Amino acid sequence: MNKNKDLIIGLISSPIAIPNKKQLFNLTKILSDISSHIYFITGNAGSDLLQDNKNADTYSITYNKVDNKLAKILGYIFLQIKISFIFLKIAKKANTWIFFHGSGTLLFPVFTAKILGKKIILMLPGSSKALKYSNDPFYPVVKILESINLKLSTNIIVYSSNLISEWGLSAYRKKILIAHEHFLDFDTFTITRKxxxxxxxxxxxxxxxxxxxxxxxxxxxxxxxxxxxxxxxxxxxxxxxxxxxxxxxxxxxxxxxxxxxxxxxxxxxxxxxxxxxxxxxxxxxxxxxxxxxxxxxxxxxxxxxxxxxxxxxxxxxxxxxxxxxxxxxxxxxxxxxxxxxxxxxxxxxxxxxxxxxxFSYENSVNVFEKTLNSIHESQKSNIKF
CATH class of the missing domain: 3.40.50.2000 (Glycogen Phosphorylase B;)
Structure with a gap:
């Protein structure tokens, strides 16, 4: 893979649990191969994903889930403040910032990035609609935060054009791109029993x-x-x-x-x-x-x-x-x-x-690389002299 020397990526993901580690692993691997450097803010199970990568700096945050509603709200606000504080220190080091897990609700970091004039790419692995089906009491708040972040974003990446209407994203269609971080190791995932x-x-x-x-x-x-x-x-x-x-x-x-x-x-x-x-x-x-x-x-x-x-x-x-x-x-x-x-x-x-x-690795890298390049070309064409 040929790295783009001009592409320096900042990646922000809420601290994740082990079941979400594969998604984040795939994304960090792809970004590592197409960018010259990654500044990575995450936590919990995601903290060790780039620890051996010389072209990456990881800033880890620990987040403990709690059941009490008030403690959950305060804890999440404090988490956003910590992410925003780290972001402020390193924001100038990356020219593109991708928000992944938690992208819909990380209002403080997204707002901070907007104030600093950064390109904000929201990559949505899921939608707040999932909370609606589970009768989560925080669904109305999450929906509002997600709506604000979608408006603040420079671009939005979703996995399929089907999701634009399904997730209520039609109003943002002009800044939506289609890409994914999915790929498989076909030596591991293969038929071993007929x-x-x-x-x-x-x-x-x-x-x-x-x-x-x-x-x-x-x-x-x-x-x-x-x-x-x-x-x-x-x-x-x-x-x-x-x-x-x-x-x-x-x-x-x-x-x-x-x-x-x-x-x-x-x-x-x-x-x-x-x-x-x-x-x-x-x-x-x-x-x-x-x-x-x-x-x-x-x-x-x-x-x-x-x-x-x-x-x-x-x-x-x-x-x-x-x-x-x-x-x-x-x-x-x-x-x-x-x-x-x-x-x-x-x-x-x-x-x-x-x-x-x-869903080979090479194909997924090519798709993602074209997506990021199209974002950069679009930004250049919007510059007025």
Missing amino acids: YSDRIDIVGYVGRLSEEKGILNLMQAIPDLILWNKKIRILIVGDGKLKNEIKSYLDEHQLNEYVNLIGWVHYNDLPNYLNLMKLLVLPSYSEGLPNVVLEAMACGTPVLTTPIGATLDIVKHNSTGFIMEENSSKCIAENIINAFNYPNIEQIIKNASNFVENE
Whole structure:
């Protein structure tokens, strides 16, 4: 990769948890290959991502989550102040600033960047709509902060043009660009068990939270058992709904059909994907779930709701399956239809070829490089003499 000597990037991400580390790792790797230097403000699980990179400076902040509402508000305000203080010290060192995780709500740092006349790129891995589906009490506040930051931004990067209307971004269409940080290691995510050798396992990988539709999937299990008593459900992930899911399984005597294994190390994920005959994503809101690509690379067909950037990847009866909505009845019917699909091997082949062509590291770097170059060219053309 040829580094652009004129491109010095500042990257700001809220402190992240381990499940979000892969997203941030991908982005830092891509930016490292196309820029001469990165000034990186983050914290928690993201702190060590660039520690061995001589062309990067990392400024780490520790953030502790709390349950008390007032403490949560005060803690987040203090976090923004700390990020803004670091930003003020290093703002002049970078000519482009990308805000990633937390970009919608980091009002203080974004406002500070605006005052200093910096190019502000908001890269949105998700939307405040996810909080709406989970009945989060902070949703109205987050929505307002997100709206302000969108207006203050120079450019906005989203994963798919589908997300412009889905996330209510039409008013900002002129400054929206399409790019992603997703890529796969195809030596790790590959087929190690033939589809015909797998038992009847339906899998789910992700947070156990309302916006993911995981409760709807649980409620579909009785209908699936009536259809096939040998079917098993494998749940990889953790979250606030874990106890509610356990209670539901106990109440309906479904424990023998469901295996809740919690989070697994990322390097172990291919082993679990190779056990599944179908991966189900019954989400209400998504950006571009990496697990869709990972499953396809492992020869596991994907069934998803018609949301987010997944529609660019999962084509019904071609590279996967799309269900109309995520009611329990609809989920059960579509799982049964997917298991009975007569040409499943062609689906697997199509999906595998698609991700290998579109989500190689080289392709993702090229897309991102073109996106940043277009931003810089646009800025130059707006300079008045």
